[in-house]
Amino acid sequence: MAKKVSMKDIAEKVGVSTALVSYVLNGLEKEKRVGPEVVKRIHQVAKDLKYKPNQIARSLRRGSTNTIGLIVADISNPFFGQLARVIEDEAAESGYTVVFGSSDENSEKSATLIDILLNRQVDGLIITPSEGSTEQIKMLLQGDIPVVLMDRYLPDISTNRVVLDNFNATYTAVNYFISKGYKKVNMIAYKSSLVHMQERIRGYQEAMKDNGLANEVVVKEISYSHAKSEMEKVMEDLLLDKKIDALLFATNALSISGLYAIRKHHIKVPEELAVIGFDGHEVFDFFQPPLTYIQQPLEEMGKESVKILLDQIKGSRKKVQVELTHRLIERASCL
Amino acid sequence: MAKKVSMKDIAEKVGVSTALVSYVLNGLEKEKRVGPEVVKRIHQVAKDLKYKPNQIARSLRRGSTNTIGLIVADISNPFFGQLARVIEDEAAESGYTVVFGSSDENSEKSATLIDILLNRQVDGLIITPSEGSTEQIKMLLQGDIPVVLMDRYLPDISTNRVVLDNFNATYTAVNYFISKGYKKVNMIAYKSSLVHMQERIRGYQEAMKDNGLANEVVVKEISYSHAKSEMEKVMEDLLLDKKIDALLFATNALSISGLYAIRKHHIKVPEELAVIGFDGHEVFDFFQPPLTYIQQPLEEMGKESVKILLDQIKGSRKKVQVELTHRLIERASCL
DNA sequence: AATATATGCTTAACCGATTAAACCAAAAAA
DNA sequence: TTTTTTGGTTTAATCGGTTAAGCATATATT
Numbered sequence: 001m002a003k004k005v006s007m008k009d010i011a012e013k014v015g016v017s018t019a020l021v022s023y024v025l026n027g028l029e030k031e032k033r034v035g036p037e038v039v040k041r042i043h044q045v046a047k048d049l050k051y052k053p054n055q056i057a058r059s060l061r062r063g064s065t066n067t068i069g070l071i072v073a074d075i076s077n078p079f080f081g082q083l084a085r086v087i088e089d090e091a092a093e094s095g096y097t098v099v100f101g102s103s104d105e106n107s108e109k110s111a112t113l114i115d116i117l118l119n120r121q122v123d124g125l126i127i128t129p130s131e132g133s134t135e136q137i138k139m140l141l142q143g144d145i146p147v148v149l150m151d152r153y154l155p156d157i158s159t160n161r162v163v164l165d166n167f168n169a170t171y172t173a174v175n176y177f178i179s180k181g182y183k184k185v186n187m188i189a190y191k192s193s194l195v196h197m198q199e200r201i202r203g204y205q206e207a208m209k210d211n212g213l214a215n216e217v218v219v220k221e222i223s224y225s226h227a228k229s230e231m232e233k234v235m236e237d238l239l240l241d242k243k244i245d246a247l248l249f250a251t252n253a254l255s256i257s258g259l260y261a262i263r264k265h266h267i268k269v270p271e272e273l274a275v276i277g278f279d280g281h282e283v284f285d286f287f288q289p290p291l292t293y294i295q296q297p298l299e300e301m302g303k304e305s306v307k308i309l310l311d312q313i314k315g316s317r318k319k320v321q322v323e324l325t326h327r328l329i330e331r332a333s334c335l
Numbered sequence: 336m337a338k339k340v341s342m343k344d345i346a347e348k349v350g351v352s353t354a355l356v357s358y359v360l361n362g363l364e365k366e367k368r369v370g371p372e373v374v375k376r377i378h379q380v381a382k383d384l385k386y387k388p389n390q391i392a393r394s395l396r397r398g399s400t401n402t403i404g405l406i407v408a409d410i411s412n413p414f415f416g417q418l419a420r421v422i423e424d425e426a427a428e429s430g431y432t433v434v435f436g437s438s439d440e441n442s443e444k445s446a447t448l449i450d451i452l453l454n455r456q457v458d459g460l461i462i463t464p465s466e467g468s469t470e471q472i473k474m475l476l477q478g479d480i481p482v483v484l485m486d487r488y489l490p491d492i493s494t495n496r497v498v499l500d501n502f503n504a505t506y507t508a509v510n511y512f513i514s515k516g517y518k519k520v521n522m523i524a525y526k527s528s529l530v531h532m533q534e535r536i537r538g539y540q541e542a543m544k545d546n547g548l549a550n551e552v553v554v555k556e557i558s559y560s561h562a563k564s565e566m567e568k569v570m571e572d573l574l575l576d577k578k579i580d581a582l583l584f585a586t587n588a589l590s591i592s593g594l595y596a597i598r599k600h601h602i603k604v605p606e607e608l609a610v611i612g613f614d615g616h617e618v619f620d621f622f623q624p625p626l627t628y629i630q631q632p633l634e635e636m637g638k639e640s641v642k643i644l645l646d647q648i649k650g651s652r653k654k655v656q657v658e659l660t661h662r663l664i665e666r667a668s669c670l
Numbered sequence: 671a672a673t674a675t676a677t678g679c680t681t682a683a684c685c686g687a688t689t690a691a692a693c694c695a696a697a698a699a700a
Numbered sequence: 701t702t703t704t705t706t707g708g709t710t711t712a713a714t715c716g717g718t719t720a721a722g723c724a725t726a727t728a729t730t
Contacts, residue, residue: 006716007716007717016680019681019682021717022718023718023719033676033678038679052454053454056715056717057718060389060395060687060716061717061719063685067455075416075420076419078416081412084410098436099432101423102424115387120390121389256617282617283617283620286594286622287621288623341685343686343687351709352710353686353687354710354712357687358689363689368708389685391685392686393687395715396688396689
């Protein structure tokens with residue numbers, strides 16, 4: 001039988017009011033001048049009864065839950081899984097628990113999730129916003145709810161965010177290609193108006209232009225929801241007319257499905273096609289040859305996000321915008 | 336300003352008591368015979384004010400939170416990430432939200448997590464128990480808290496569980512090896528007393544014995560916390576004396592780190608060494624040659640777990656023990 | 671002796687929703 | 701006309717903590 005032990009039980013056993021119990025258990029015995037005898041007994045009885053405070057009750061009264069909501073595109077994608085793990089650990093250090101949800105890059109799901117998490121009174125949210133979620137986020141800000149956007153951000157909204165230096169990342173990648181002698185560099189990205197994606201595309205385009213390759217610019221855009229089939233088609237197009245010698249992927253998942261296609265068509269990397277991936281994945285290590293890729297500092301991204309969020313929760317109204325630096329991990333998929 | 340809208344606000348605006356508001360918003364207007372005019376106005380005002388019930392308050396009163404706690408070994412491992420995703424979706428369909436935590440196969444962390452989740456009054460828990468967590472789980476059962484063990488289970492405890500047919504899985508794998516002519520089959524597993532691991536080992540051993548290969552049985556056990564370094568050592572041992580011709584891995588993560596070692600030592604698969612992996616991973620697809628492996632039915636496992644848990648939450652006291660069937664995915668890493 | 675100050679503890683309101691019980695008026699039955 | 705029923709609504713307790721305010725009693729101050 002799970003007779004939940006409440007303060008009342010302790011109070012009765014010790015023979016005092018619940019107020020005293022609360023004071024003592026919250027370490028206010030000095031401030032509230034509780035008698036030393038009573039303090040001792042309360043602690044003792046609490047331990048004996050294995051008292052655990054009911055966080056729900058506490059939350060209701062305090063108006064805060066020590067919970068943060070995390071909305072990612074898809075928790076089963078290791079990129080987000082790893083982020084979630086970092087966030088979990090970092091939050092735990094400050095006594096916070098994480099409730100999560102996957103939005104599938106879908107603004108309706110995202111809206112539903114935000115609603116659910118808010119009804120559960122999370123103290124703040126870390127969100128990888130999806131396309132079309134601007135209004136939702138604006139609502140949050142109007143509601144003065146602590147929010148940190150992570151991985152992407154919404155340009156119309158000035159709020160806290162932690163993102164990669166996306167422009168530089170792909171700019172660097174292209175320059176790397178070019179330094180190796182590749183000229184016909186194409187890019188495969190998601191069809192998305194989200195800034196992180198647009199910046200990655202722009203980085204590619206600018207780098208091409210700055211190297212006098214403006215007319216070689218080709219960006220193939222793939223929709224998130226039909227990624228697999230579209231990728232096959234796109235890759236067929238790209239690979240069959242053999243007009244290109246290098247390919248840059250804009251994400252983790254795109255890289256992997258691209259690699260599937262490359263393997264299927266027996267394209268030799270890097271001889272026939274040089275490749276640079278994004279984010280990183282164990283698959284990159286095992287592909288033949290190991291993939292050169294743009295790495296995101298996941299650890300930093302997660303930690304920063306939590307840190308900023310907790311700051312906001314504690315009352316800071318400073319808007320913080322962090323741009324993290326990518327790393328180019330050089331392997332063997334070029335030259 | 337985030338003036339949270341409460342029932343009181345609605346009640347005041349409509350000019351009735353909060354009780355009526357509660358009845359109407361919970362669809363009890365018939366039962367409680369609320370006047371049709373009032374019903375309409377309450378709904379209207381609720382919509383106008385964008386009222387969202389405070390789940391914390393509701394939870395406190397109801398004694399249930401519509402939240403389930405999920406404890407996995409590590410959310411950043413795609414195996415668990417995918418499980419989490421399935422669980423999330425399945426739970427959402429019934430109006431439940433998931434709070435999660437990673438135990439790192441560490442019973443202390445697990446204990447802390449369980450504590451935290453219980454204090455947050457989760458309605459039930461899905462747990463992949465770690466070694467040494469028997470006492471914790473017993474406590475839960477004594478407390479009549481709905482629990483489903485997933486992926487592993489504790490033999491000393493008769494409770495709900497959803498696990499793979501681990502014995503058969505490795506038994507099949509070994510038979511497959513043998514049918515292909517391999518005799519010197521070794522296994523790499525985690526050093527763990529947990530039943531799922533022991534069963535996988537036993538499946539391997541029995542299959543070897545049943546094929547008259549008892550004296551070829553070698554199981555290398557690796558500790559979770561030092562997996563990487565130990566794997567390197569073990570693989571060096573195994574590969575250098577070239578006494579074996581086939582290798583069976585007991586998990587996802589083991590397979591991958593094993594593959595790293597295999598590649599490092601330029602072992603040719605399957606010519607020099609046949610390999611069967613476990614769980615599945617994109618890396619298995621990209622390894623040369625693609626890996627044959629034992630697949631777990633993740634979707635089923637997640638869904639079943641949620642289904643059983645919700646059943647328990649709804650009051651069922653029937654103990655359910657589900658054993659799911661593995662699949663052998665045949666690729667090219669044998670023969 | 672009268673007043674001020676500590677000391678130690680209790681009361682009770684509160685957080686927001688739920689719900690049993692009580693209440694009252696009007697309509698129906700006796 | 702009185703009683704019962706039906707309809708419609710309010711009251712107030714409750715969930716388990718938190719916390720401002722109040723109330724004794726004892727000790728110190730003037």
